[in-house]
Amino acid sequence: MSYKTNILAFLQIETYHPLLESYHILIAIELALKDLGIQSGNSGHNIPSMLAQTAQQHPALAARLHAHQARLQTDLTQIICNHKNGQPVAVQHKNYPNVRYTRFAGDWNGVGETSAQSLTNLAQTCNSLLMELRAHKAILGIQI
Secondary structure, three states: OOOHHHHHHHHHHOOOOOHHHHHHHHHHHHHHHHHHHOOOOOOOOHHHHHHHHHHHHOOHHHHHHHHHHHHHHHHHOOOOEOOOOOEEOOOOOOOHHHHHHEEEEEOOOOOOEHHHHHHHHHHHHHHHHHHHHOOOOHHOOOOO
């Protein structure tokens, strides 16, 4: 089974907002890693854990993948989203889809808002990770 068409569809969507750009890239990366048989943990969306597993399988790329993993974890937790109870909470690095509920600066009267810089940082991290995976796609056997 392959998610190749899904991956291409999410990567070809033109976006002009860092949150959407990040989200599309993260979906594509998750699907590409799942195509390799990498498990995503209990949440089903733990890309940092998937990167750690990929690093174990490819020791020559381990340092680079671990650096991306750490940066992604940090950047995801800087995004504040709206919890089910209506309170602001940081996105858990193991469940990136919660970025859909981001609390944007200016929308919440200064309470638990995500800065524009945090969104830009996440987009830069996602793009950097995507470029890394593409640069080594032959070694990794990844379709991205």
